[in-house]
Amino acid sequence: MKDSRDSKDQQLMVALRVRPISVAELEEGATLIAHKVDEQMVVLMDPMEDPDDILRAHRSREKSYLFDVAFDFTATQEMVYQATTKSLIEGVISGYNATVFAYGPTGCGKTYTMLGTDREPGIYVRTLNDLFRAIEETSNDMEYEVSMSYLEVSPPLTPASARELREDSKGVIQVAGITEVSTINAKEIMQLLMKGNRQRTQEPTAANQTSSRSHAVLQVAVRQRSRVKNVLQEVRQGRLFMIDLAGSERASQTQNRGQRMKEGAHINRSLLALGNCINALSDKNSNKYINYRDSKLTRLLKDSLGGNSRTVMIAHISPASSAFEESRNTLTYAGRAKNIKTRVKQNLLNVSYHIAQYTSIIADLRGEIQRLKCKIDEQGGRGQARGRPERGDIRHIQGVCWEPSSGSPRGGEGGAGVRRCWVQIQTRAFSGWAPWATHSTALSLPSLPPEVTREFTPLPSYPNPSLAQPESEPRPGAFFSSTCPYPGCEGQGWLSEVSQVAPDALPRDQAIRQSLVTLCCHLVQDQVFRLPSPASTFPPQDSSLPRIAPAGTALTPESDPESVKTLSSEVQRPQNSILPPLSTESEANRVFKASPRAWHVKSSSVPTPPPIQIGGLVTQEVSTDLSSRINSSPDSSENLSEIPLSYKGVPPASLSLAPLKLWCYPFCKESPTLQHAASEDNLSSSTGEAPSQAVGPVGEGPRPWMRGQKKSPGKRREESLEAKKRKRRSRSFEVTGQGLSRPKTHLLGPRPTESISDHRVPVCGHPAPGIRHLGKVTLPLAKVKLPPSQSTGPGDPSPLAVPSNPAGISRRAARGPRLPHGASTHGKDVRFRHT
Numbered sequence: 001m002k003d004s005r006d007s008k009d010q011q012l013m014v015a016l017r018v019r020p021i022s023v024a025e026l027e028e029g030a031t032l033i034a035h036k037v038d039e040q041m042v043v044l045m046d047p048m049e050d051p052d053d054i055l056r057a058h059r060s061r062e063k064s065y066l067f068d069v070a071f072d073f074t075a076t077q078e079m080v081y082q083a084t085t086k087s088l089i090e091g092v093i094s095g096y097n098a099t100v101f102a103y104g105p106t107g108c109g110k111t112y113t114m115l116g117t118d119r120e121p122g123i124y125v126r127t128l129n130d131l132f133r134a135i136e137e138t139s140n141d142m143e144y145e146v147s148m149s150y151l152e153v154s155p156p157l158t159p160a161s162a163r164e165l166r167e168d169s170k171g172v173i174q175v176a177g178i179t180e181v182s183t184i185n186a187k188e189i190m191q192l193l194m195k196g197n198r199q200r201t202q203e204p205t206a207a208n209q210t211s212s213r214s215h216a217v218l219q220v221a222v223r224q225r226s227r228v229k230n231v232l233q234e235v236r237q238g239r240l241f242m243i244d245l246a247g248s249e250r251a252s253q254t255q256n257r258g259q260r261m262k263e264g265a266h267i268n269r270s271l272l273a274l275g276n277c278i279n280a281l282s283d284k285n286s287n288k289y290i291n292y293r294d295s296k297l298t299r300l301l302k303d304s305l306g307g308n309s310r311t312v313m314i315a316h317i318s319p320a321s322s323a324f325e326e327s328r329n330t331l332t333y334a335g336r337a338k339n340i341k342t343r344v345k346q347n348l349l350n351v352s353y354h355i356a357q358y359t360s361i362i363a364d365l366r367g368e369i370q371r372l373k374c375k376i377d378e379q380g381g382r383g384q385a386r387g388r389p390e391r392g393d394i395r396h397i398q399g400v401c402w403e404p405s406s407g408s409p410r411g412g413e414g415g416a417g418v419r420r421c422w423v424q425i426q427t428r429a430f431s432g433w434a435p436w437a438t439h440s441t442a443l444s445l446p447s448l449p450p451e452v453t454r455e456f457t458p459l460p461s462y463p464n465p466s467l468a469q470p471e472s473e474p475r476p477g478a479f480f481s482s483t484c485p486y487p488g489c490e491g492q493g494w495l496s497e498v499s500q501v502a503p504d505a506l507p508r509d510q511a512i513r514q515s516l517v518t519l520c521c522h523l524v525q526d527q528v529f530r531l532p533s534p535a536s537t538f539p540p541q542d543s544s545l546p547r548i549a550p551a552g553t554a555l556t557p558e559s560d561p562e563s564v565k566t567l568s569s570e571v572q573r574p575q576n577s578i579l580p581p582l583s584t585e586s587e588a589n590r591v592f593k594a595s596p597r598a599w600h601v602k603s604s605s606v607p608t609p610p611p612i613q614i615g616g617l618v619t620q621e622v623s624t625d626l627s628s629r630i631n632s633s634p635d636s637s638e639n640l641s642e643i644p645l646s647y648k649g650v651p652p653a654s655l656s657l658a659p660l661k662l663w664c665y666p667f668c669k670e671s672p673t674l675q676h677a678a679s680e681d682n683l684s685s686s687t688g689e690a691p692s693q694a695v696g697p698v699g700e701g702p703r704p705w706m707r708g709q710k711k712s713p714g715k716r717r718e719e720s721l722e723a724k725k726r727k728r729r730s731r732s733f734e735v736t737g738q739g740l741s742r743p744k745t746h747l748l749g750p751r752p753t754e755s756i757s758d759h760r761v762p763v764c765g766h767p768a769p770g771i772r773h774l775g776k777v778t779l780p781l782a783k784v785k786l787p788p789s790q791s792t793g794p795g796d797p798s799p800l801a802v803p804s805n806p807a808g809i810s811r812r813a814a815r816g817p818r819l820p821h822g823a824s825t826h827g828k829d830v831r832f833r834h835t
């Protein structure tokens with residue numbers, strides 16, 4: 001242990017307490033000779049009055065004594081404690097030694113001041129209470145150890161005198177064989193104190209019925225250290241001595257005889273030694289040797305008197321004239337003690353930890369790190385369980401779509417993951433459009449991530465498409481070509497397609513449409529496939545994002561034969577591949593109402609449809625919902641406002657990655673087989689209709705750009721018309737679309753192509769030669785069916801039917817709003833169609 005960095009001299013504080021005159025003294029006829037003049041001064045009057053003494057005739061019989069503080073019989077215990085001891089507590093806690101000792105003749109109130117009574121507790125109790133309170137107040141930051149010992153320094157005649165005092169290597173007096181009790185609180189200390197005090201030698205004398213025949217030393221040690229663990233730690237250790245000395249006595253006064261008289265002699269001897277030390281210490285100019293070894297008392301008080309301690313001496317006197325001599329001596333010694341100076345230093349113990357302790361600290365820190373990691377994981381898990389915030393992150397979407405390691409679409413989750421992410425993208429992308437926002441709310445979907453909203457916030461709020469129809473409606477599909485920032489982008493093509501087959505699904509306002517196509521194109525180009533954006537830096541390039549598709553990488557046998565091979569093998573998989581459930585129950589609730597009222601219903605009012613049943617598995621696909629909305633027939637749409645769409649009975653082979661097709665077809669080329677499959681699987685949604693009976697695309701005319709098709713455009717068109725007729729007859733709900741082929745463009749990339757190689761993508765059993773040959777693939781579209789059980793009634797057996805003729809379109813347009821499209825199942829390369 002080393003002492004404090006700075007030490008300073010401290011004057012010993014001396015207080016004087018004059019107790020009330022006792023009944024016994026009054027009975028003896030004693031008079032008051034001690035008076036407190038002011039807060040610091042006490043006057044003692046000599047009771048001896050002899051008018052015949054000429055020599056002393058003009059001498060003042062009063063003598064004043066000045067102390068740091070003086071109390072008379074009016075002073076309460078609390079006042080004495082506040083003025084003398086309370087200020088020491090803070091120093092003890094922070095590593096300073098302190099001593100309070102009561103000094104005075106027998107029967108003058110030393111024990112009363114230090115121990116007190118039950119009603120009026122003394123300094124012991126009050127000090128300990130405040131000490132523990134102060135410790136508690138700082139225990140958040142600091143760690144404390146408190147120990148206590150209660151020592152009786154008695155004359156050598158008693159057993160307690162067998163205790164030896166020893167000085168340790170640092171010069172601190174230790175009592176051999178003493179028991180130190182680690183204390184928990186002040187209450188426990190008080191119980192120990194009372195117990196110890198009962199064992200203290202007390203005998204009635206003529207001067208005091210409860211005269212203490214020994215000195216009592218209560219020592220409280222406080223060790224303080226910071227709770228912040230460090231390699232080098234500082235420990236502060238303060239000690240507080242509270243000493244109730246035995247009283248000096250005169251044999252004549254106590255009338256002791258025998259053993260009691262010998263005790264008194266020993267007490268007086270120790271007090272005399274104390275007085276000598278005080279005398280020596282108080283002599284400023286002398287370099288006299290301080291003989292602490294004269295008595296155990298002075299040895300114990302060595303530090304308190306002349307060493308490292310803030311010391312308070314409370315001198316006690318009786319006001320009675322009968323105790324004049326004792327009072328005068330006490331006042332004299334107390335007055336001298338004022339001159340004693342101590343050098344106060346903070347006791348600091350620098351603890352440098354051993355290597356084993358380092359290991360322990362490191363283990364603690366590792367445990368803490370692990371605990372925090374688990375906490376983070378838990379929070380992350382909860383967030384994912386809630387699903388919403390993470391799904392709002394574009395990185396998450398990309399992560400869902402693609403395996404970061406391989407850069408390919410996720411195999412296990414496959415198309416489901418891609419579809420799901422697209423649903424999210426579409427849904428959120430259209431969140432600025434009020435009808436869509438309605439559904440977004442219903443779906444409890446999060447808003448777009450900042451980087452997306454930054455790009456697309458110009459999307460206006462569009463409360464109801466039917467309420468904001470422009471005077472002259474643009475020709476469907478005619479105006480999109482000039483709005484897309486990407487040459488040859490499929491986003492506009494898709495919208496054009498939608499505008500033809502389901503014009504009601506799109507907003508009427510030109511500006512909104514343009515925003516919409518821009519949005520779609522951005523999403524297609526940037527958000528999932530991360531193709532280079534021609535006009536913007538959106539999204540911000542971030543190397544930490546999973547690399548998705550290298551720009552301009554065409555899927556050709558030359559460039560990526562392995563991919564093509566994989567794709568080819570994939571598309572040859574049996575058609576009865578079963579799609580696993582695509583998403584959770586919450587996604588199954590993504591239902592749309594077709595009536596105008598439905599746009600404004602709150603999420604709670606949106607009915608929950610049964611999930612899509614695919615090949616015996618219950619699943620659902622929001623994209624097909626969207627498709628169904630787009631293709632809602634005017635007759636059925638109103639009823640659908642009350643009946644959610646549901647789908648069932650779709651053969652596994654007819655299920656495909658409709659959203660993938662929608663968004664991926666720019667990267668795909670289509671074989672005739674795939675094209676056919678797409679038409680069947682995705683465009684036909686009549687209940688009970690086999691995929692083979694499904695009609696082809698609703699879109700008009702041949703598509704010369706479908707170079708990969710084996711069927712001629714004319715034949716394809718015939719099929720399409722036939723399908724339309726069947727649709728009208730059956731009034732079934734059909735989502736028409738095709739897996740489209742398109743020439744290789746800069747948009748081609750291996751990863752989107754791989755995405756369609758998901759084993760759950762149904763094909764018609766053809767090896768897709770066109771893929772190999774032309775580097776094109778076609779994504780089949782999802783097939784959506786409305787089960788009869790979910791139809792609105794006999795008059796509307798197939799509630800959603802998309803009229804493919806212009807009349808149908810206009811009729812629907814006149815009927816009012818339709819569901820916002822938000823997504824499409826169409827996979828047409830409209831660029832070429834318009835050309």
Ligand SMILES: Nc1ncnc2c1ncn2[C@@H]1O[C@H](COP(=O)(O)OP(=O)(O)OP(=O)(O)O)[C@@H](O)[C@H]1O
Nearest residue numbers: 019020106107108109110111112208211212246247
């Ligand atoms: N300030 C006070 N107010 C009221 N009573 C007091 C006061 N001081 C002392 N007394 C009473 O005086 C008596 C003697 O006091 P006390 O025992 O404390 O003296 P002492 O100095 O400890 O004596 P000894 O040295 O013999 O032990 C007790 O009955 C005590 O209650």
